[in-house]
Amino acid sequence: MSDNEVPGLTPRTVAALLxxxxxxAQQVRTKILHSPRPVFLYYIEQTFDALRTKLARGLDPHPDTPAEQLCLYLMVAYAARLTGSLDADLIRIHHALLADHDVLVEFGRVGGHPDPSYNFVALGDALTGHGMSSFFAPFETDGLVA
Structure with a gap:
């Protein structure tokens, strides 16, 4: 198995997600220094990088935190928009992630932007202090976020 082969995902899907x-992550990097929430954006960037590392190592990108779940959802949506379609892998991942993040996705949508874009500062503003720490915390054993 090569570095980019992930069990259950085609190489095309892995490449699109990477x-x-x-x-x-680059969109986030360009906004960190000029943002009112640089620490939050830094952790978002690190979340995208952690997911990319999992995929590059051939590991299942199964999200361990709500932040990873939202970022993986955004990666799937971005990949689908750029490729013009959802292949079977992307559809499966998209459906698995969508149910829990409808509200969070709506907070950060950027309307009228030509590229798939997301406003993480708006998301950070919408989260309370406790909500922000829960966002980056591992899921509880019962599958619910603390």
Whole structure:
């Protein structure tokens, strides 16, 4: 198995997700220094990088935190928009992630932007202090966020 082969995902899907993760992390990087929430954005960037590392190592990108779940959802949506379609892998991942993040996704949507874009500062503003720490914390054993 090569570095980019992930069990259950085609090499095309892995490549699309890696590209989407890099593009989204780059969007975050460009805003960190000029943002009212640089620490929050730094952790978001690190979340995209952690997911990309899992994929590059051939590991299942199963999210361990709500932040990873949202970022993986955004990577799938970005990849689908750039490729013009959802292949079977992306559809499966998208459906698994969508239910828990409808509200969070709506907070950060950027309307009218030509590229798939997301406003993480708006998301950070919407989270309370406790909500922000829970966002980056591992899921509880019962599958619910603390």
């Amino acid at each position: 590209g989407a993760g890099e593009a989204l």
